Amino acid sequence: MPYLQTGKLLFNRKSTTSVLWSVINLILKMDFTVRAAKPEDCKDVHRMIKELAAYDKMPDHVQTSHEDLEKYGFSANPAFQCLVAEVPGEHKSKEGHTTVGYIVYFYTFSTWKGRSMYLEDIYVMPEFRGKGIGKALLSKVAAVARENQCVHLQLTVLDWNTPSQGFYFSNGAQDLTTIVGWRVLRFNGDALDKLAKKDPKN
Numbered sequence: 629m630p631y632l633q634t635g636k637l638l639f640n641r642k643s644t645t646s647v648l649w650s651v652i653n654l655i656l657k658m659d660f661t662v663r664a665a666k667p668e669d670c671k672d673v674h675r676m677i678k679e680l681a682a683y684d685k686m687p688d689h690v691q692t693s694h695e696d697l698e699k700y701g702f703s704a705n706p707a708f709q710c711l712v713a714e715v716p717g718e719h720k721s722k723e724g725h726t727t728v729g730y731i732v733y734f735y736t737f738s739t740w741k742g743r744s745m746y747l748e749d750i751y752v753m754p755e756f757r758g759k760g761i762g763k764a765l766l767s768k769v770a771a772v773a774r775e776n777q778c779v780h781l782q783l784t785v786l787d788w789n790t791p792s793q794g795f796y797f798s799n800g801a802q803d804l805t806t807i808v809g810w811r812v813l814r815f816n817g818d819a820l821d822k823l824a825k826k827d828p829k830n
């Protein structure tokens with residue numbers, strides 16, 4: 629049943645809600661660009677890597693430096709790819725940053741499925757969240773994955789990080805831990821050394 633009439637426009641409750649939502653979204657959305665990171669972005673990316681580690685409640689776990697990012701991300705055979713999100717100067721952050729988000733990914737290979745992509749990090753600074761920047765970063769990487777014949781895009785997310793899980797699920801991700809029962813395992817420094825020493829040629 630129509631319940632609001634404005635001039636020639638006649639809305640029912642559902643369309644009024646969706647029109648209001650579109651207007652709110654238009655107000656909330658902000659101009660931003662997503663582009664490939666350059667070596668000179670590494671300081672900003674490293675700053676946000678530390679912010680993400682703090683968000684993940686592991687602020688002391690970042691052992692890389694911005695020089696490492698330059699070295700491993702911008703060599704002839706880069707270990708990772710990175711995109712950054714930028715806002716115009718008039719929308720800079722409280723601290724004056726215009727680079728407000730990043731995504732890091734690299735190619736992997738699934739023996740079952742073929743060429744694939746791993747999403748290492750995605751981060752948008754708190755004051756710029758909910759404006760479509762995260763989705764733009766993720767969609768761009770999905771497009772790069774498809775252009776490069778990747779069959780899937782994989783990532784890990786902390787168990788308690790339900791807001792980000794919501795973000796991934798709302799964009800179509802599946803939870804392999806629940807569906808297949810996979811666990812994430814790692815050989816850390818000492819364990820890796822110990823194992824390496826068992827290499828017969830050592």
Ligand SMILES: CC(C)(COP(=O)(O)OP(=O)(O)OC[C@H]1O[C@@H](n2cnc3c(N)ncnc32)[C@H](O)[C@@H]1OP(=O)(O)O)[C@@H](O)C(=O)NCCC(=O)NCCS
Binds near residue numbers: 794
């Ligand atoms: C996750 C993160 C990158 C998302 O970026 P963002 O810019 O806030 O997200 P967007 O504004 O692009 O949201 C995109 C869509 O996801 C949806 N979404 C976002 N959070 C959601 C949630 N908690 N539940 C359901 N949907 C959600 C939005 O509604 C939007 O959908 P729409 O396009 O249909 O309107 C950002 O919140 C972030 O940096 N979080 C902290 C760091 C982090 O946890 N990173 C991931 C580590 S694994």
